[in-house]
Amino acid sequence: MENVIEVKNLHKQYNDFELKDISFTIPEGSIVGLIGENGAGKTTTIKSILNIIHAEGEVNIFGKDHKTYEKEIKKDIGVVIDDSFLSEYLNAKNINRIMKDFYEDWNEEKYFEYLKAFGLPTNKMVKDFSSGMKMKLKIATAISHNPKLLILDEPTSGLDPVVRNEILDIFRKFIEEDEKRAILISTHITTDLEHISDYIIFINKGNLVFKMPTQDLLEEYGIVKCSENDFHRIQKEDYIAYKKEKYQYEVLTENKEKFKNKYSITTIDKPTIEDIMLFYIKGGK
Amino acid sequence: MKTIKGLIKKDIFNLASYKMSLLILLICMCVMGMASSSMVNYIPIIAITMVGMIALSTFSYDDISKSNTYILSLPTNKKEIVLSKYIFIIAMIIIGGILGVIITPIVIQIMNAIHPEEIIAVDFHAIFITTLGGMFGISLVEAIQIPSIYKWGAEKGRIQMFILIFALILLIVGIGYLVTKIGIGINMEMIQNFLDKFGIPILIISIIMMHYISYKVSYKIYCKKEG
Structure with missing residues (x-):
């Protein structure tokens, strides 16, 4: 091509x-x-x-x-x-x-x-x-x-x-x-x-x-929803950015399968392109 | 060359929305010319100025539609874009001149019919000289204004042009004042003879030169400008 x-x-x-x-x-x-x-x-x-x-x-x-x-x-x-x-x-x-x-x-x-x-x-x-x-x-x-x-x-x-x-x-x-x-x-x-x-x-x-x-992008990226305790267990190199919501943390990962296996966190949502963009722009690291 | 034709067509179609206004202007011009026998002589100048100014308004159309960015995405280049504007504007000045030459004798005939006691003779030589003078005048204004528009845009360019023209008038008046102050003797008769002999070719060459230099300056400015 x-x-x-x-x-x-x-x-x-x-x-x-x-x-x-x-x-x-x-x-x-x-x-x-x-x-x-x-x-x-x-x-x-x-x-x-x-x-x-x-x-x-x-x-x-x-x-x-x-x-x-x-x-x-x-x-x-x-x-x-x-x-x-x-x-x-x-x-x-x-x-x-x-x-x-x-x-x-x-x-x-x-x-x-x-x-x-x-x-x-x-x-x-x-x-x-x-x-x-x-x-x-x-x-x-x-x-x-x-x-x-x-x-x-x-x-x-x-x-x-x-x-x-x-x-x-x-x-x-x-x-x-x-x-x-x-x-x-x-x-x-x-x-x-x-x-x-x-x-x-x-x-x-x-x-x-x-x-x-x-x-x-849509299949491999994921938004991990976790508690504050779980969030502090996550190593920085395993996520792109995070957002602190009222009751939980949301973390954007570029490899949700790897993330699931490593941290045994199962609440991982499929992101939209807009979600990914917002994490990069507004999210913390 | 075909793309230049396309660019000129764009300007013509833009002005087509002016159809009614142009007709009204034409009628106003004739009425103004009829105001007095001395005004008749200025019809070519009025025609050229009006048509020339209308031609310049195509820059405002481009500004309103922000068309320059789009045009630069088409298979053309900055040289053709600037050249097309000059071709269009020069053509409009010539059309204004022709219009003036055609309308003046008609207005004179109408005036003669209205006032048979005050017959005005149609002096084609005078009409031609006035037309050429008008073309020179508008060419000078536009030769200054077009680069100004390329530099500052249609709106700001107009203000800058008035400043430039004012500076030019000041310079000419200043030179005239200096000449009289120093006491340099001017042989008016000699100047008159010179103008009678070479006035027309000088005017024509000046018009061509002004547009050529103006085009070069505009192109240089436009090349540096980003769409």
Whole structure:
């Protein structure tokens, strides 16, 4: 399996924030979720990959350097950015006429099919769309030139569960249509990723915390619920972080089976991605 | 080149929402021109200024939609983005000029029909010179304003532009004051002859040069800017 994106030592320094030597790969056929709280560095990572901001480090997309082959690479990428689009003062027909000039492979028929399927009007200005409609239009625009890679920055933020589900279905179908495609989704709504992602990349305060298969993360990690006495028996190297609740301690472990065997504690819950993220961010050690 | 076409289309479609306002402006312009026989001569200047300013408003559309980040994710580059803006704005200035040249004789004919006792002759040479002068003026303003917008954004850029223009006027007035103070003799007749002979080519070359330098500066600023 080849990598669609290879990021090596990506570094970006701002006055008040630093993205610290992030490295990861995104294999073809996969949906990868980029998670982290607001301001963790998700958008900086995405913008650096797209060369929208200048960062140090090495980024290869489709095996090519993202700066040297920028224009060529971007022909095969579809992008959705939460708070940025062509213009609020255009309608879907205008967007079609503009996009034709950007992408040689722009598929007008497919674009209007998506609009119809998403129930989007073609003559209404984008500014008059609801948040869900705007997002669907951005997605239709991003996938109508048959891209090999989708990069999505917060595509489901501010949307109701029904629309979110519809959007996740679109991504699922997009990957199913061609197994060589890949999707990188940055989001802080982690429940969405539990259903569709193959890997999770977690960034916290500009640091890469982990990159793991979603299934392993959900199956192997565990939240141990124990008394204060039990908690003090646990060695620090056997847990990632803990939280002191009103009547008990909650401990996040990355290997619940090993933990069960070592400490004979049986109350271990399956965590959600959000639980794991919260333990890393808010938990103590 | 195709992506430049796409970028220009975006600006044109953005301005399409201005259709009614443009029509009202056009009518206002004609009415203003009819105010007096001397005002007629300024129609090309009014037309160029209005159309030129409307063209600049596309920067505000980009700011409102935060479209620069999105556009940078498309298969284009900063050079094409800046170039497309200049092509669009120069084209708009030319359209403004053509509009002025077409409207002025029409307004004169209407005025002559209303006031047959006060016939105004259509002087195409004067209309052409006024148009070129108007194009020079708006080109100068925009050549300063566009880099300002790239540097500070559409809103702040406008304020910075007024400061820059004010500084420019101060400089010209200052030089004029110094020339008179020192007592350098200026042969006005010689200047007039020179302008009659070379005025038009100088204006055209100046317009081209101003936009070229402005484009280079804007591109340099935009390259340093992060989306």
